[in-house]
Amino acid sequence: MKVLHISTSDTNGGAARATYRLHKGLQNINVNSQMLVQEKYSDDTTVLAPKIRLSQGIARAKLTFDVLPLKLYSQRDRTTFSLQWLPDGVIPKVTQIDPDIINLHWMSGGFIQIETIAKLPRPLVWTLHDMWAFTGGCHYSGECDRYTKSCGTCPLLKSSKDWDLSRWVWQRKAKAWRDLNLTIVTPSSWLAKCASSSSLFQDLPIEVIPNGLDTQNYRPINQRVARQLLNLPQDKQLVLFGALEATSDRRKGFHLLQAALVELSKSGWKDKLEAVIFGASQPQSPPDLGLIANYLGHLSDDLSLAVVYSAADVMVVPSFQEAFGQTASESLACGTPVVAFNATGLKDIVDHQFNGYLAKPYEAEDLAKGIAWVLENPDRYQKLSHRAREKAEKEFTLEIQVHRYLDIYFHLKKEIRKQP
Incomplete structure (x- = not known):
């Protein structure tokens, strides 16, 4: 079993740390697990990232360029809003690694284009660390439930138009992911409920697996x-x-x-x-x-x-x-x-x-x-x-989390083998 986790980072931020823990937990039970990231902070050789300075500089520049269309909304809330519209070089890297299972995680910051996700080979598991995957760009919707339809008139953008930037992002996702074979994993029942009520993910299988941690590292100290x-x-x-x-x-x-x-x-x-x-x-x-x-x-x-x-x-x-x-x-x-x-x-x-x-x-x-x-x-x-x-x-032990993910991976691999 060869698993590839795709994440913006390996250890910078809560979602990245959760992903890295899962990655290491799988390795602990002898699963061939690797991470593909845009920015690498650890010295782990199983975490793959651009090595040359030019590639790293381009990756950082994408963070700036990805949000340029947001400047049309000068009154917007200054909260994270990801468009993921710039081209990327992810597919050749994934093809070279040739995993059995691809586990997507938090991939914002211009790392991977929405349309690229539909072109990824192999069975896809997507671990949601926020709401972005099924919204028109926001990572947390607040009191807005427009993601249950088709977004637009976005309160975070302070938009009064149905056809705004959030509708454009939602439409791109709906078109690109229409026939995508995805298994969704959420760390909480609340996020699972949100995903199942969304227009994009309402027909997909959704599993709830809490984030795990090493309870030997996190233990009571005097x-x-x-x-x-x-x-x-x-x-x-x-x-x-x-x-x-x-x-x-x-x-x-x-x-x-x-x-x-x-x-x-x-x-x-x-x-x-x-x-x-x-x-x-x-x-x-x-x-x-x-x-x-x-x-x-x-x-x-x-x-x-x-x-x-x-x-x-x-x-x-x-x-x-x-x-x-x-x-x-x-x-x-x-x-x-x-x-x-x-x-x-x-x-x-x-x-x-x-x-x-x-x-x-x-x-x-x-x-x-x-x-x-x-x-x-x-x-x-x-x-x-x-x-x-x-x-x-x-x-919340890492062992419990890892074995539940492994059950999903093996099930998907078995389903692929059944296909003619």
């Missing part, structure tokens, strides 16, 4: 030792928040966490709590959280992240929309309960008042209530922490 390593206070309860672009990406909900912490500060928790933030450095004018805030900057390696999760008393993931919520599962694996909103992919990870707290969407006051509920009772906290680790061991 809290006192973890705090000593990070130079964090030993006499305070620590509230953790982290994400890529943690404080600037509005979808991640930092402003709601800010409101919740201010609420806690006013209600008697000011001298008991401190905030810890990773994924962002301390800004020149730090926002008022009502508490002392410790900014750890960008962290990417598993050991550093496990130490941070173990140092904290509670992890808060206040996102509006998450395909899964990888920081939440990582935190649980380290025995740290999670507070999140009762919405989207996080509902599959956090069990309300069992290993964390699911607040009413999207109420900062209930988020504050959830943080307090997790922290206020030491005996209850110990149970929450134990159940957090237990959930990760039962549902």
